[in-house]
Structure formats: C-alpha cells, structure tokens
Amino acid sequence: MMTKYDYPSVGETLWRSTLENGLRLSVITKPGYTRCFAMFAANYGGADRRFRLGGEYIDTPAGVAHFLEHKMFDMPEGDNAMTLLASNGAQPNAFTSSGMTAYYFESTEGFYENLETLLRFVSTPYFTPESVQKERGIIGQEIRMCEDNPDYVVYDELMRCLYAHNPIRDSVAGTVESIAEITPETLYSCHKIFYNPSNMCLCVAGDVDPQRVENAARRILPAEAGEVPGRDYGAAEDALPVRPRFRRAMEVSAPQFILGAKLDAEKSGGALLRQKLVGSLALNYLFSQSSPFYNRLYQQGLLNTDFSAGMDHCAGTLTVMAGGESREPERVFAEALAELDAAVKNGLDAALFSRALKASYGSRIRALSSFAGLCSSMAEAEFGGYNCLDSFSVMESVTAAETLEFIKSQLRPERFAMSVIDPVGRGEGA
Amino acid sequence: MEITRTQLLPGVWLSCLETDKFKSDCISISLLTELDRETISKNALLPRVLARGTVSYPAMDALAAACDELYGARVLPIVRKKGEMLCMGFYAGFIADRFTPDGERLLEPVCQLLGELLLHPATRGGLLRRDYVESEKQKLIEDIRARVNDKRDYALFRACEEMCAYEAYACDDMGSESGAEDVGYVELTRYYHDLLQSCPIEIFYCGSASPARVSAALNEALSTLPRGELDCELGTDIRLNSVEAEPRFFTEELDVTQGKLVLGFRMGECMDEPNFAALRVFNALYGGCVTSKLFMNVREKLSLCYYASSFVDRLKGVMFVSSGIEFGNFDSAKLEILAQLDAVRTGDFTDEELNSARRAMVSDLRSMTDSPGALEDFYLTQALLGLDYGPADMALLCGEVTREDILSVAAGTELDTVYFLRAPKCDEEAETEDDD
Numbered sequence: 001m002m003t004k005y006d007y008p009s010v011g012e013t014l015w016r017s018t019l020e021n022g023l024r025l026s027v028i029t030k031p032g033y034t035r036c037f038a039m040f041a042a043n044y045g046g047a048d049r050r051f052r053l054g055g056e057y058i059d060t061p062a063g064v065a066h067f068l069e070h071k072m073f074d075m076p077e078g079d080n081a082m083t084l085l086a087s088n089g090a091q092p093n094a095f096t097s098s099g100m101t102a103y104y105f106e107s108t109e110g111f112y113e114n115l116e117t118l119l120r121f122v123s124t125p126y127f128t129p130e131s132v133q134k135e136r137g138i139i140g141q142e143i144r145m146c147e148d149n150p151d152y153v154v155y156d157e158l159m160r161c162l163y164a165h166n167p168i169r170d171s172v173a174g175t176v177e178s179i180a181e182i183t184p185e186t187l188y189s190c191h192k193i194f195y196n197p198s199n200m201c202l203c204v205a206g207d208v209d210p211q212r213v214e215n216a217a218r219r220i221l222p223a224e225a226g227e228v229p230g231r232d233y234g235a236a237e238d239a240l241p242v243r244p245r246f247r248r249a250m251e252v253s254a255p256q257f258i259l260g261a262k263l264d265a266e267k268s269g270g271a272l273l274r275q276k277l278v279g280s281l282a283l284n285y286l287f288s289q290s291s292p293f294y295n296r297l298y299q300q301g302l303l304n305t306d307f308s309a310g311m312d313h314c315a316g317t318l319t320v321m322a323g324g325e326s327r328e329p330e331r332v333f334a335e336a337l338a339e340l341d342a343a344v345k346n347g348l349d350a351a352l353f354s355r356a357l358k359a360s361y362g363s364r365i366r367a368l369s370s371f372a373g374l375c376s377s378m379a380e381a382e383f384g385g386y387n388c389l390d391s392f393s394v395m396e397s398v399t400a401a402e403t404l405e406f407i408k409s410q411l412r413p414e415r416f417a418m419s420v421i422d423p424v425g426r427g428e429g430a
Numbered sequence: 431m432e433i434t435r436t437q438l439l440p441g442v443w444l445s446c447l448e449t450d451k452f453k454s455d456c457i458s459i460s461l462l463t464e465l466d467r468e469t470i471s472k473n474a475l476l477p478r479v480l481a482r483g484t485v486s487y488p489a490m491d492a493l494a495a496a497c498d499e500l501y502g503a504r505v506l507p508i509v510r511k512k513g514e515m516l517c518m519g520f521y522a523g524f525i526a527d528r529f530t531p532d533g534e535r536l537l538e539p540v541c542q543l544l545g546e547l548l549l550h551p552a553t554r555g556g557l558l559r560r561d562y563v564e565s566e567k568q569k570l571i572e573d574i575r576a577r578v579n580d581k582r583d584y585a586l587f588r589a590c591e592e593m594c595a596y597e598a599y600a601c602d603d604m605g606s607e608s609g610a611e612d613v614g615y616v617e618l619t620r621y622y623h624d625l626l627q628s629c630p631i632e633i634f635y636c637g638s639a640s641p642a643r644v645s646a647a648l649n650e651a652l653s654t655l656p657r658g659e660l661d662c663e664l665g666t667d668i669r670l671n672s673v674e675a676e677p678r679f680f681t682e683e684l685d686v687t688q689g690k691l692v693l694g695f696r697m698g699e700c701m702d703e704p705n706f707a708a709l710r711v712f713n714a715l716y717g718g719c720v721t722s723k724l725f726m727n728v729r730e731k732l733s734l735c736y737y738a739s740s741f742v743d744r745l746k747g748v749m750f751v752s753s754g755i756e757f758g759n760f761d762s763a764k765l766e767i768l769a770q771l772d773a774v775r776t777g778d779f780t781d782e783e784l785n786s787a788r789r790a791m792v793s794d795l796r797s798m799t800d801s802p803g804a805l806e807d808f809y810l811t812q813a814l815l816g817l818d819y820g821p822a823d824m825a826l827l828c829g830e831v832t833r834e835d836i837l838s839v840a841a842g843t844e845l846d847t848v849y850f851l852r853a854p855k856c857d858e859e860a861e862t863e864d865d866d
Contacts, residue, residue, distance in 0.1 A: 252576075
C-alpha cells in the first residue's frame with residue numbers, strides 16, 4: 001500500500017512505499033496533465049568503483065556504470081528497448097552521473113505498458129562480446145566529444161584540483177583506455193550487484209494511479225531483496241584542495257572558469273535536506289544574478305549572463321561551484337573570496353536575505369512543473385533518505401543566522417580552487 | 431484550453447491561453463522584424479540594452495530586486511530567428527497568484543515591468559545610455575565569439591552561413607562581430623523609436639487570468655506605445671533548389687579531437703505548399719528521433735558516430751544533418767547519411783518505422799500542452815504563419831501522415847552543402863592523401 005502525503009499549500013500529493021524486495025517507490029500525481037514521466041534509477045554512479053560485497057572488496061575500471069547504461073537497452077530477443085518504447089509512443093533516455101544511473105521515459109499514451117517495458121529491460125541484463133565491442137566505438141566517440149567540450153573539461157579539472165583520491169575526480173564515462181578493460185562479465189556482475197531492487201527506486205510524475213504503479217513494480221521485479229553493496233570512496237579527504245589552480249588552452253573564445261570548494265557533507269536524512277536548502281540559499285544570496293556581487297562584476301565587464309553557482313552532494317562529498325566566462329578569472333576569484341569575507345565580517349543584509357527567500361520560494365514552485373526535474377529530485381531524495389516535498393516546510397524555519405553560519409563554517413577561503421580554460425594562444429600561463 | 435486572439439492596439443495582437451493547469455504563468459512580448467544583415471546587430475542588441483535599466487529601475491540590480499520581490503519572476507530579453515523573420519522582446523515567467531503566500535496578484539506588476547522595459551528605458555539627454563550600449567555591445571561580441579565553444583552548434587551555424595551565403599537566412603540571431611562593433615548609441619536610439627512605431631507586435635499569455643484581465647493589464651502597461659505606419663511585409667524567401675548543380679564543400683580546421691560533419695539540404699518542391707505535419711514526420715523518420723534511420727544505422731549499427739540527427743526548418747525549407755565522427759570516417763559517414771536519405775526517398779522503410787516516427791511527433795506535440803514555454807513558442811510560430819490551430823490539432827494531423835506524404839516530401843530533397851570541421855591534418859595524413 002502506498003502512503004499518501006498531502007501538500008495543500010503547494011497543491012501537490014506525494015505517494016511513497018517500500019516494497020518487500022526493498023524497492024523504493026515515489027509518485028507525484030498530476031491531475032489534468034497529458035504526459036507522464038517515469039524514472040527507474042539505481043544508486044550506482046561513476047564514482048562507485050570500489051565496493052564491498054559479502055565481506056570482499058571488488059575494484060572496477062572507470063566508466064562501468066556509464067557503459068552499463070548504454071548496454072542495458074539491448075534485450076535478449078534481439079529487441080532494443082529504446083525502439084520498443086519509442087514505437088509505443090514513449091520518449092526514452094538515460095543518464096549516468098557520478099552518483100546515479102537513471103533510465104526514464106516520457107509518454108502521452110500507453111503509460112502502464114511503457115512502465116512495464118522500462119522495469120523489464122532495466123532488470124534484464126543481456127550482453128555479448130560483439131555488442132560490448134561495438135559499444136566501445138560509440139562510447140569512445142562520446143569521450144572524444146567531451147574532450148572537445150570546454151564545459152566538461154573545466155568541470156573535470158576542478159574536481160581534480162579539489163579531490164585527492166575520491167573517484168568523483170574521474171570523468172563518469174571513463175577514458176578510452178579504462179573502457180578497453182570492460183568485458184561482458186564486468187557488466188553482468190555490476191548489474192547483479194547494483195541493479196537489485198534494494199539499491200533502486202522508481203519515481204513517477206503524471207496523471208496516474210499510484211496503486212497501478214506499485215502493482216506493476218511488484219509483478220515485474222524480482223521478489224527477493226538483495227544486498228546493498230557498501231562503497232569505498234577511499235580515506236576521508238583533507239579539507240584543502242590538492243592544488244589551487246588548473247589552466248589549459250583550448251579552442252574557446254574567452255577564458256572559461258569554475259571556482260569551487262569541497263565542504264563537509266551531511267550524509268542523509270533531514271540533515272542532508274536542510275544542508276542542501278541552506279547551502280543553495282547561501283549561494284543565491286552571495287552569487288545569484290540578483291546579488292550585488294554579480295551586478296558589480298557584470299558592470300565591470302568581468303562576468304556575463306553565463307555565470308551561475310550551485311552545489312552537488314555525491315559519493316559522500318559536497319562540492320560548491322560557481323563559474324562562467326570571464327576575461328579575468330583571477331579577479332573574479334579574488335572578488336568572490338572578498339565577498340565571503342565581507343559577509344562574515346558584516347553579517348547578512350536583512351532586505352537582501354528576505355528577497356533571496358522570496359526568489360527561492362518562487363523557483364521551487366516553478367520547479368514543480370518540470371516532471372523530469374521532479375523525478376530526479378525524488379530519486380535523490382529516496383537515495384538520500386528524505387522526503388523531497390518537505391523542502392517547503394523546512395525552508396520556513398531557515399534563518400539568516402543559520403545561512404550565515406553555513407558561510408562562516410563551510411565557505412572558507414582556503415578551501416577554494418579554480419579551473420580555467422584559456423583561449424589558444426591567449427593564456428596567461430602560455 | 432482555447433486560444434483567444436484580440437487586437438489590443440493597431441498591429442499589437444494578444445493570444446491568450448486561459449488555464450488553471452500550471453503553477454506558473456508566462457507572458458511574452460515579441461517585436462517582429464525581418465531578418466536582415468543590415469539590422470540584425472541593432473535588433474540583437476536592443477533587448478539587451480533595454481534590460482539594463484528603466485526609468486523606475488535605472489540599473490540591473492534594481493531590476494533584479496524588483497523581480498525577486500515578485501517571487502523570483504524571471505524576465506529575460508529574448509531574440510529568436512524564425513525562418514527569415516526575427517522576433518525580439520521579453521519573456522516573463524512567474525508563479526500563479528494562487529501560490530503567492532499572501533494572495534498577491536503578480537500579473538499586473540509583471541505587465542507593468544514589461545511595459546517599462548519596452549517603453550521607458552533609462553536614458554541620458556533623451557538617448558539610450560551610452561555606457562549601457564557600449565557594455566552590451568561588448569557582451570554581444572563575447573557571445574558571438576563564444577559560438578566556437580560548442581563545436582556541435584558552431585558547425586551547424588557555419589554550415590548554414592556557407593550554404594545560405596546569398597540569403598538573409600545566413601544570419602543567426604546575434605549577427606556578426608563587425609556588425610555589432612558598428613552600432614552607435616545615437617543610431618540605436620533612433621532605430622528603437624522607429625521600430626516601436628512600425629513593427630507588428632505579438633503578445634502571448636498562458637495562465638489562470640482571464641483574457642479580459644490580461645488585456646486590461648497590458649493596455650495600461652502599453653498605453654504610451656506609439657503606433658505609426660506598420661511594416662507588415664514579413665516573410666521568408668524559400669529557395670527550392672541547391673545553389674549549384676553539384677554539392678559545395680567547405681572544410682574548416684580547429685584544434686579538435688572529434689570531427690563535426692554537417693550536410694545541408696534544400697527540401698525542394700514540397701515547399702510550394704508545405705504540409706507541415708508531413709515535414710515533421712519525415713524528419714522524425716529520417717533523423718529526428720531515436721528510432722530514426724540515422725540513429726539506428728549510422729550510430730547504432732555502424733558505430734560511425736556518437737550522434738547523427740536531422741533538423742528541418744519548416745519555415746525556410748532547409749534541412750541539416752549533423753554528426754560527430756572520427757576524422758577518418760568522413761567518407762563512410764557521409765555515404766551512409768546519404769544512403770539513409772535514399773532509403774526514405776525510395777520508400778525503403780517499414781510501417782513500424784513510419785509508425786514510430788508518427789507517434790514520436792504526436793507525443794512531442796501533445797507534451798507541449800503541458801508546458802507554458804513550449805506553448806508560447808508554438809503559438810508564436812503559428813502567428814507568423816497566419817495559422818491558428820494548436821499543438822493538439824497538429825498532433826492529429828501528424829497521426830494521419832501516410833507513406834505517400836513522406837515520399838512526396840523526400841522526393842525533392844537535394845544536397846546543397848557539405849561542411850566538415852576537423853583538426854589540422856598531420857603530415858602523415860596529408861602524404862597519404864597526396865598519394866591518392
């Protein structure tokens with residue numbers, strides 16, 4: 001039976017349950033909408049490379065989670081799940097991040113049939129040496145494409161500046177060399193370990209009957225609970241970055257940068273949700289496009305509308321980042337640190353803080369309309385052990401003092417590093 | 431969900447979709463002009479300059495504060511190329527009144543803000559502020575230069591620029607660097623005043639307010655809009671055939687590790703009386719969805735690329751196929767992309783493939799009815815084409831597209847231009863080529 005949670009002030013209803021096999025279910029009903037969205041996610045991402053099962057440690061090459069995502073669409077009867085869903089009017093896709101692999105579709109008809117297909121293909125592994133070999137070619141091209149994309153490179157390099165050994169410092173897709181080591185056996189065993197219902201969740205948004213969603217999951221997925229593998233991300237990271245800077249030249253028009261820091265992460269439950277909310281509010285207060293910082297630097301020609309800030313909890317870490325394009329990233333870096341310093345010295349401005357709260361409320365209301373975004377938030381919440389729509393009630397108790405405390409204790413200047421991609425031939429270091 | 435259209439002022443049309451379905455409202459104001467090399471830079475610059483400050487909110491931080499007070503309303507300058515027409519103005523998204531904590535009404539203040547942005551910019555001595563114009567010119571130039579950062583989009587842009595070198599369509603929505611350099615603030619002010627008088631304006635609203643309330647709010651916000659003789663000669667020149675008898679080849683070298691191959695086509699005869707539903711389904715079948723010929727064959731079967739997809743501009747009658755490939759796969763990828771088009775042309779596709787393509791389009795269009803932003807863009811294009819039906823009607827038409835409809839669209843397609851972005855050839859490669 002699904003448990004119903006009502007959120008009348010924002011007009012939403014959430015249904016949750018955990019099945020006997022450990023699968024977590026989360027459904028937000030959206031009466032009157034034409035499309036439905038379903039996401040079937042495994043708590044398994046690019047960073048989950050070393051894990052413990054039955055007391056034994058297993059090491060895997062970089063890129064397995066992502067490779068597996070590509071290969072899951074092959075079905076034993078020679079069918080392809082992508083084609084099968086598409087021919088039934090669904091738009092399927094999948095993604096792999098450092099912390100999660102998610103398969104999803106959106107459809108305006110045949111929802112329950114498509115849901116069954118989704119559950120079936122993700123829980124049925126089928127790999128052959130030929131198909132794995134062929135996929136290497138496709139993924140190799142994807143890796144090449146990322147190597148030419150300054151957005152990927154600047155992000156990956158920041159992670160390498162910040163983290164000494166946590167596997168989130170490696171690219172999710174791996175490298176051409178690391179994926180050469182992947183065999184059908186690697187894929188079969190990682191599927192068996194991570195794609196068991198106890199390590200997965202199913203999230204749905206749309207005009208659906210939650211009970212029918214639960215029934216489908218119970219009917220199609222294995223009845224037994226599996227073992228949730230323990231993950232080993234290595235020894236705890238030092239608070240300081242490994243190195244303060246990365247710079248490299250690529251074919252870009254102007255320097256691209258991300259500055260960031262690794263923080264002390266809450267691991268789960270209400271504390272995790274609260275840290276996410278307070279942290280985002282602090283970043284909005286300091287660095288959003290309505291902040292004095294952004295407006296000052298925009299007018300000085302140091303930032304443009306590409307600038308944004310955000311944070312990410314993953315693989316036991318919490319990373320804050322702010323980045324964009326600037327002709328003088330070093331000045332932006334210095335100004336950002338000065339802004340943190342000023343906030344700590346002078347406290348938060350009451351009027352600015354109240355506006356940041358209002359803006360945050362509006363953006364959380366608007367986010368309820370993106371089904372894809374909602375299902376991702378639900379999956380994160382299921383794996384993080386909290387209720388995603390509780391954000392509205394939690395935010396009511398967040399104060400300026402608590403936000404300032406986050407800035408003081410977490411956003412410490414010595415924790416920051418920066419990664420910069422310079423235009424070819426115009427780098428400061430070139 | 432019914433659309434109602436009313437004329438608020440001469441040449442100012444409001445399309446209203448009244449619905450309680452969404453948690454947020456959207457409203458957009460688009461000034462319509464022709465896409466033209468002479469004016470593109472001024473058009474691209476103008477909304478950015480207007481968004482810098484108004485009489486009541488003289489600087490960006492004041493505007494941002496006003497938006498935050500309206501529960502984080504997003505008010506953005508927006509410039510869109512639609513065929514050879516340019517739509518520029520502002521787009522606003524804000525939460526529906528029923529979700530404001532104290533029941534505040536947001537529609538009226540948002541309309542007021544849009545009116546300010548459009549009609550009452552910050553000025554000095556009656557002219558748009560020189561510092562704002564200069565600073566936004568710099569940002570526009572940075573954005574134009576930044577095209578190269580995303581190689582996939584850059585390759586598409588360059589292919590279009592080369593293929594349509596003799597047509598207005600070669601312009602994108604930002605114009606050229608030199609064009610932006612040349613715009614002066616006095617000239618821009620004059621242009622702005624002329625434009626306000628002469629251009630048709632399309633306004634779109636989607637949300638829970640009644641059309642009467644929306645009209646009233648806009649009439650008040652736009653009460654000082656000057657209206658003179660209207661420039662209604664807007665449209666797109668459609669070229670049915672390739673520029674030259676044989677396809678033209680363009681190669682560009684940059685420091686990249688993956689090549690980008692773009693093929694540009696003319697859609698041909700079918701553009702005489704375009705069947706928009708058939709064009710959509712044709713594109714889905716050939717390269718517009720995950721069951722398409724290009725995805726299934728060029729990517730999945732032959733592993734020639736990570737992506738290969740097609741895009742048809744239904745207003746201009748051109749199609750671009752873009753793909754990311756290894757440099758050495760240039761010939762085989764090009765051959766395969768063309769072979770797949772031949773397959774569509776000769777009817778070598780299964781009923782299942784056709785059915786998947788139809789359903790993908792039906793689903794796409796039906797999904798639009800769930801998104802205020804997608805509805806806004808759809809209805810703006812409809813207004814430009816003089817059509818009034820909605821996405822649900824278009825979905826019905828797509829569901830009825832037949833094999834014959836596809837064949838008649840495919841029959842006239844003609845390869846015009848091949849563009850290849852690659853790394854400079856290393857010595858070895860160059861030598862091999864010399865030997866050939």
